[in-house]
Amino acid sequence: MRTEVAVVGGGPAGLIAARELASKGVQVKVFEEHPEIGTPNHCAGILSVEGLKRIGVELDLKFLRHEINGGTAFAPDGTGIRITGSRTRAYIVDRAIFDRHLAETARDAGAEIERNHRILDFIYEDGRVAGIRGDLDVEASMVIDAEGASGVLARKAGLPRPGGGVLAGINANVTDAQLEPGMVEVWFGEGLADGLFAWAVPAGEDEARCGLATGKGDALELLRGFIKNRFGLTEFGEPARWPVLTGGPVDKTHGDGLLLVGDVAGHTKPTTGGGVILGGMCAMMAAETAIQALEEEDYSAGFLGRYDERWREALGGEFSSMLGMRRFLNSLPDPRMNRIFASVKSAGLEATLETFIDEGDMDLQSGVLRKALTHPGMLRVMASSLGRLALGELNSLFNL
Ligand SMILES: Cc1cc2nc3c(=O)[nH]c(=O)nc-3n(C[C@H](O)[C@H](O)[C@H](O)COP(=O)(O)OP(=O)(O)OC[C@H]3O[C@@H](n4cnc5c(N)ncnc54)[C@H](O)[C@@H]3O)c2cc1C
Structure with missing residues (x-):
């Protein structure tokens, strides 16, 4: 069997890549090991309104469960900071139905989705990935690996799997x-x-x-x-x-004949672990690179490296800001976290935080992080809760 592009994994990243490729007339087959797309469902299902637009998903009552316009964050000692927004910021989606919806959209665009097929390895030809090997062999001009967090196949191909975090x-x-x-x-x-x-x-x-x-x-x-x-x-x-x-992207997301998308590429938000939106956005970029590679008939790592360059240019700064915030949060022992919450409340900064979050982007968080960390009131809170040394470290994490 042969196809232009083989996709391993029928999660959001693989299905979005397949939809994009098929909608441009590329022959694409997705291989999913489970009998049903979307099951088992591990996810909390929080997806932002802007994010859904960015990954080209129209709202559909089939998978939308609840509108979310705010939340409360609780410090380890139970002190709560409540943020309510002026608009719907996110939805809770049923991820099983959401993934099946993505599969239908990909199928409607012309992708084939094969379930019950576990891919065990890639086919290699002259040192480059040239297909997939499972209970059937499928040759392909290129493979998109969307296998998720395990990264077993990526590692076999000599690419890094998600490490820290x-x-x-x-x-x-x-x-x-x-x-x-x-x-x-x-x-x-x-x-x-x-x-x-x-x-x-x-x-x-x-x-x-x-x-x-x-x-x-x-x-x-x-x-x-x-x-x-x-x-x-x-x-x-x-x-x-x-x-x-939560460890940020892996160092390299392409090889000869191979592109990594979604969790296997570490394309999740280090602040929250959410990966559907950023993974989906990068999957769309991978599909664009794959289309160019098919046009040029060049599947070499040299050519496919355009994908790495593309997502790093668009989202590299976002990943590193969120990684900076994750490292900072991880460095805070509970008493310090308690002090920060208490100081925000006693300084009357809840409304300021609410404005930042209301205006900020839930997925591309660098803007809201920078705003919060350079606000005079927040700086005073940080200085009093952390001390000058830790504040200096925080500033250097964000190049402030
Ligand atoms: C507890 C929890 C809560 C989360 N909450 C959120 C949230 O609220 N919002 C959010 O955006 N993200 C959330 N995430 C993260 C989100 O689930 C992932 O980022 C997202 O599912 C990644 O999509 P993916 O397509 O890369 O991988 P996956 O969704 O993991 O899909 C990979 C697919 O590949 C298949 N597969 C793997 N290996 C093979 C193989 N060898 N052959 C064939 N098929 C294979 C798997 O069966 C799977 O279906 C959460 C994750 C967890 C664990």
């Missing part, structure tokens, strides 16, 4: 759990979710989707404790576990 993620639905409509909650704490946070988002009437990602401890036990403390409940639905990536 790989956290144990877990999610479960909790019934009889009330949340304020339109609001999400994030909870910080080294003993709760070291390296990220725990979350509770609306999942239905009197139902919440609770989860966390952590670099330390048993994620299931931590989730159990979180649900008990937050809702006083001990029962919850079947938990889904999967890695959450």
Whole structure:
């Protein structure tokens, strides 16, 4: 069997790349190991309104579950900072249905989607990737690897897999759990979710989707404790576990005949671990490079390196700002985090933060981070909570 482009993995990144290629008349086949697209679903499903537009997804009631216009962040000692926006900022989507919708759009554009096919390796020809090998061999001019966080095939091809910042993620639905409509909650704490946070988002009437990602401890036990403390409940639905990536992009996302997209490329937001939007945006850039390569009949690493250059130019600064913020947050012991929350409240800066977040971009966060970190009031909070030395380090992380 032969195709112009073979895509490994029927998650958002692979399906978006396939949609873009097929819509330009490229012959593309997607190979997904599971019998059904979208299942198992590991995701909290928070996707920004702007982000959905950026990845070319029209809103559809099939997958939209809740509108989100704000949230409350809780310090380890329980101090909450509540931010409400003037508009809908994000949606909670049902990721299983969302992914199936992406598959339908890709199919409608002309892509073929083969389920129940686990790809075991690439086919190599003269040292370059020239197809995929599973229970059937498929030759291809090029392969797009969208296998997700595991990075098994990428590593076999000699490319780096996501390294630092790989956290144990877990999610479960909790019934009889009330949340304020339109609001999400994030909870910080080294003993709760070291390296990220725990979350509770609306999942239905009197139902919440609770989860966390952590670099330390048993994620299931931590989730159990979180649900008990937050809702006083001990029962919850079947938990889904999967890695959450906060370490930023891998060093190289292309090889001879090969492009990496989505989680396998480390294209997630280091501040939150969310990867659908940035992964999807980079997948669209990968598809553009693949189309140029097909036109030029040049699948060499030299040519495909245009993809690396392209996403780094568009999003490299975003990834590094968010990585700077992640490193800063990871460096804060709980008492310091508590002090920052308390100082923001006592300095009356909640409304200022609310304006920044209301005007800021949920996915391209460098602007809002820079604004917050150069605001005189916020600088005073940081200086009083962190001391001059740590403030200096923070400034150098952001080149302020
Ligand atoms: C707990 C948790 C909560 C999250 N919450 C959010 C959120 O709220 N918002 C957000 O934007 N992101 C969130 N994310 C991150 C998001 O889920 C990922 O960034 C996104 O799914 C990455 O898309 P992808 O297509 O790269 O990979 P995936 O979605 O992982 O898809 C990869 C696909 O490839 C298939 N596959 C893998 N290997 C093979 C193989 N060898 N052969 C064939 N098929 C293969 C897999 O079965 C899978 O279907 C969350 C992640 C976790 C773990």
